[in-house]
Amino acid sequence: MSTDGDLLHTVTADDISDSRRRLGKAMVWGAALLCAGLALWQMAFETGRVAHGFGTWRPVLYAYVLWAFALCAAQVIVNGEKGKRTLFVLPAALFVISLVVFPLLFALYISFTDWNLASPNGPQPNGWANMVEMWNDGFYWNALKNMVYYVLAVSLEYVIAFSLALLLNAEIRARKFFRVVFLLPLMLSPVAVSWMIGKSMLEVRFGPISRLIRELGGEPSFFGTPEIARFMIMAMDAWTFIPFMMIMLLAGLQALPKEVIEASKVDGATGWQSFKEVIFPLMLPVSVTAVVIRIIFKLKIADVIINVTSGGPGGATDSVTSFIFREYRDRSNVGYGTLLAMVYLVLIVIIVTLLLKLVSRWMERPA
């Protein structure tokens, strides 16, 4: 959308007096000074330079919230009608900036310290030592390698989701029933799923699937060998998230122009031909959106792994997130764990940006 000026035009004669403008500015600066003053005082108290202070940093937080409200109110006071427009976006922007940008900067700092929650010294900067440790940490590289496998599994999920969407789009009875049933796995929390499937249905002695395999003459072992364990994690994750892609693809299928498909039928295309030549190419944009979003979700996979295998056997199922989770939980290694997370973030940003660039060039439309 590249229209010059607003889509919704407003014409107002703002007549803002100088005193009103001064009031607005005074509010913002006053609140900011209060916040900064409290922060400085609290810092002085924690380093022992001032005798009296607060038990926690809460008052600084309250002052910060006050400043945020003052900033929003000042928009209207100072800028009038233009300020009212800014007020739509400002709360969300302030919220995201204060909850993402500050913690990220802080994370950047702690990722170059040797901070261990168990050590009494607190964070001590240690330069590139964490980097070197990461470089030699086989388990981290192993987790990254596993992430590649997990992401590749999306292609299979995509095939299944597409076939299910086609099935639901066919002329069937009880479509609503099937749609609700197919949607259900998405509603279940991964933690519950990891018990329901991972810990009970796949249990070697009494689980129903183990029983079935034994009936068929096999010897059930789901988390013994690395390959099968990884496959099981993928299957559980796929089970929960296939409905997600399926719904997006189904929406795409229902938005397809009926005439084109009719025309291909009239021209004598068989079912497979009309799928390959008409439906699939028309569905490409939706498919790409669904797959990209699924990959983004997949990169965060952790809950099932933490609860079913906790990374085993021998790190074969570890994802980056679950690895860092254990690094923190078992070893309280905050500095090193944060560095790993930051490196992962950088990798993700690079990969997703490249992916989006590739996709948008390939599709010749902004993704």
Added chain:
Amino acid sequence: MTGAIFKDHASDRNVKAKWWTKRIVIYAALLSWTVICLFPIFWTITTSFKLAPDVMKGNLIPWWDFTPRWKGWESIGLSPRLIGEVSTVREEFLKRFWNSTVVSISSSLLAVVMGSLAAYGLSRFNYRFGFMRNSDISFFFLSQMILPPVVLALPFLVLYKSLALLDSRIGLILLYTLMVLPIVIWIMRDQFHGIPIELEEAALVDGLGIWGAFIQIVLPIALPGMVAAFILSLVLCWNEYFFAALLTATNATTLPVMVASQTGSQGINWWSMAALSSAAIMPLVIVAIFLEKYIIKGMAAGAVK
């Protein structure tokens, strides 16, 4: 085309047979996926009514090869016998349940309010914050989606510790709001693009301000979209485990954390785990059955332009 009318030619009967095979294949595929989707849920719910021998013998069908008992539900204090009595396990469970409810509903509400405002602003006005234009601001919001939770988890742990927000519901609400905000903005932006701008122009001519037009004219039209965004956020927040496991300890623990903490210690005590899992998934299963329309609408919103 006489054959099509009289249907007595061999090739016509062939068409009929082909049609039937196609039907059968479609329904067979649908039914087998239905089994795949429903069996784990069926298994969990039936297991919560089993006793130890039923679990070990692998009995599956209630009343057919085992008699349902309330033992599993008694372990979280939710059986007909215990419902009138005082029960500490039930208190514990209800506390977690209440935490989950409060946290997921408030963060979804907060996200829907802020996200709708931002999405409306971005779809109607041109902003310039420094070098950032509208598309940059949209991208800034949406790019939060790729931020993995691990990156924020440890800084937040330290931050919350100094703010005394650790193990509090407010801390979780703030984080969850942050987590679902990009998704809400993504859905709502699409919704507002679909509303014709002439409506607001008419309202402005009739003397409403931009906020008046937004609240009185646009909001009622966009309400179904907001409900969709709200429910999708609710699902994500209710199921969230990672932050809850790291940032809560005793007071603000949510249901997933409770389920996870019980998994390890239970052994073959499956009935109580099954009852707990069933109780944890039940609210969303009910939501899915009755509000399926909105969930699908929400997820479809971004996919189809």
